[in-house]
Amino acid sequence: MSAHGRTRGALDGMVVLDLTQMLAGPYCSMMLADQGARVIKIEPPGGDQTRRNGPHLDGALRMESGGFGGYFGSINRNKESLVLDLKQPAGRETLLRLVRGADVLVENYRAGVMERFGLGYERLAEENPKLVYAALRGFGDPRSGESAYAGWPAYDPVAQAMGGIMGITGPQRGGAPTKIGPGVGDIVPAMFLAYGIAAACWHAQRTGRGQFVDVAMVDAVLAVCERMVFQYSASAQAPGPEGNGHPLLCPFGLFPASDGYISLGVPNDRFWRLLVERMGHPPWADDPRFATNELRVRHRAEVEQAVADWTVRHTKRALAGMLGGEVPFGPVFDAADIFDDPHFRIRGMLVEAEQPGAARALTIAGSPVRMSATPGGVRHRAPMTGEHTDCTLADLGFDAGEIAVLRAQGVVQ
Template sequence: MSGDERPAGALDGLVVLDLTQMLAGPYASMMLADQGARVIKIEPPGGDLTRRNGPHLDGALRLEQRGYGAYFGSINRNKESVELDLKRPAGREALLRLARQADVLVENYRVGVMDRLGLGYETLAAANPRLVYATLRGFGDPRSGASPYADWPAYDPVAQAMGGIMGITGARRGGPPTKIGPGVGDIVPAMFLAYGIAAACWRAQRTGQGQFVDVAMVDAVLAVCERLVFQYGVTGNAPGPEGNGHPLLCPFGLFPAADGYVSLGVPNDRFWALLVARMQRPELQHDPRFASNDARVAHREEVDELVSAWTRRFTKQELARELGGEIPFGPVFDARDIFADPHFRVRDMLVEVEQPGAARPLTVAGTPVRMSATPGAVRRRAPMVGEHTERTLADFGFTATEIAALRP
C-alpha cells in the first residue's frame, strides 16, 4: 500500500515538537512517529549535526547539501523538519506559538538550556496547560529530583556504566565489565520516555492537564537491571559479570557450534529432559548432580562442558533442526544472517526507504510493535534540513511574510 492508503496509526492526530538530538531523544520521538504521531523536528540553522554521521550510501546528500547519513536516516524517519533559530527572539516566539497548539514537546538539552531561552516547562505550560513537556537527560531534571550529577554530560557508555548494566556484563564470570554492543544507554531511556509521554497524553486527553515527564538515562538503565537490585537487597552481595550464563538457571546461555555459537535456555527440568534426550544422554536426567535446576547450578561447569561437547559437533543449522521448536533455542546471528533470514522480512523489520541522492534505498530497522487496526510503520524517509518549514508553519497559521522573516 502507498503511504496514503495505510491505516492511520494509533497516535494519529497527536502533535509532537521534537527538539532532540543524538540518539536517545530522536529514538523516543521516532517511536511516536512510527505509531502515527505528527512529529515536527525543530532544527537549528544548518540542521542537526548528527546528519553528518555516516555511513553514507554512494551519492547520498551530505549535511552541506541539507542531506544526512544513515545514522540520522534510521531514527528520524516519519518526521517533518522545521528550521528555527532559537537564539533569535523571532525563533523563540515562533516555537512558543507552535507549542500553544501542540500536544507534546520533547527535548534533551542539558539542564537549564530551555529555561535560559525562556522556553522552560513553566513558561510553556502557562501558554498551553494541556502540553506534555518531556525531557531526557543523563541524570534527570532537578524538577523531579536534583541529582548531584545533574550538570554532567552523559552518553550511552556513561549510562551503561553508572546504571549498573555494564557491571553485570562480561565475557567470563568474575571478569572485567563489558559495554553492551548497541546503545542501550540511549535506547532504553528513549523507550521509557515514549511510554511516559503516551501515559501523560492519556491523562491530558481526559483532564485537559499536561505535565512534566522526566527520564534520566541512568535511572532507565537501572530499571532494566531489576535483578541486580533485588539480589543485592536480599543478599548484600553485589552481582558481577556472569559470562554468557545465568546466575540462577543452568544450562542457560551461549554454547559453541561447529560454525559459530547458539543460545540455549533450559529454564526448568522438563526442558532438561528434552535436551538430554536430543543429546542421546537420557541417563543425565536422573544423575543427582543434574536432576534439578539447583543441582545443575551447583555443578555449572560440568553441565556447560557436557552440553558444549555435544553442540560443537553440529553446525548452527543442524542444531536448529535438532532443537528448534522443542527447547528455547536460537543461533547467534550477525547482520548477514539477519538480512538473509525470512523472519525479519515477513515481520517488516528490514525496511527500505529513499535516500536522497543515492541510487539505492537505505535499509532501516522497522518497528516491532504490531497493532491489528492501527499498524505502526516506517511510512517515509527522514527529512532534509528544513524540508517542511513553509508547509508546517503554514499549517500552524503563520503567514508567508512571517515564514519568510524566520528564514536563517
C-alpha cells in the same frame, strides 16, 4: 486513512515538537512518529549535526546539501524538519506560537538550557496548559530530584556504567565489565520516555492538564537491571558479570557450534529432560548432580562443559533441526544472517527507505510493534534539512508574509 491509502497509526493527530539530538531523544520521538504522531523535528541553523554521521550510500546527499547518513536516516524517519534559530528572540517567539498548537514537546538538552532561553516547562505551560513537556537527561531534571551529577554530560557508555548494566555484563564470571553493543544507555531511556509521554497524553486528554515528564538515562538503565537490585537487597552481595550464563538457571546461555555459537535457555527440569533426549541421552544425563535446576546451578561448570562438548560437534543448522521448536534455542545471528533469514522480512523488520541522491534505498530497522487496526510503521524517509519549514509553519497558523519575514531574518530556513 493516509494519503497513500494506509491506515494511520494510533497516535494520528498528536503533534510533537521534537527538539532532540543524538540518539536517545530522536529514538523516543521516532517511536511516536512510527505510531502516527506528527513529529516536527526542530533543527538549529545548518541542521542536526548527526546528519553527517555515516555510513553513506554512494551518491547520497551529505549534510552540506541538506542530506543525511545512515545514522540520521534510521532514527528520524516519519518526521518533518523545520529549521529554527532559538538564539534569536523571534525564534523563541515562533516556538511559543508552535507550542500553542502542540500536544507534546520533547528535548534532551542539559538541565537549565531551555530555562536560559526562557522556554522552560512553566513558561510553555502558560501558553498551553495541556502541553506534555518531556525531558531526557543523563541524570534527570532537578524538578524531580536534583542529582549530584545533574551537570555531568552523559552518553550511552556513561549511562551503561552508572546505571549498573555494564557491571553485570562480561564474558567471564567475576571478570571485567563489558559495554553492551547497541546503545542501550540511550535507547532504553528513549523507550521509557515514549511510554511516559503516552501515559501523560492520556491523562491530558481526560483532564485538560499537561505535565512535566522526566526520564534520567541512568535511572532507565537501572530499571531494566531490576534483578541486581533485589539480589543485593536480599543477599547484601553485589552481582558481577555472569559470563554468558544465568545466575539462577542452568544450562542457560551461549554454547559453541562447529560454525559459530547458539543460545540455549533451559528454564526448568522439563526442558532439561527434553534437551537430554534430543542429545541421545548421553551417560552423564543420569548423574544425580544434574537432576534438578538447583543442582545444575550448583554444578554449573560440569553441566555447561557436557552440553558444550555435544553442541560443538554440530553446525548451527544441524542444531536447529534437532532442537528448534522443542527446546528454547536460537543460533547467534550476525547482520548478514538477519538479512538472509526470512523471519525478519516477513515481520517487516527490514524496511527500505529512500536515501536522497543515492541510486538505491537504505535498509533500516522497522518497528517491532504490531497493531491490527492501526499498524503504524515506517511511512517515509527522514527529512532533508528544513524540508517542511514553510508547510509546517503554514499548517500551524503562520501566513505567507510572516514566514517570508522569518526567513529573511534567518530565523527559519
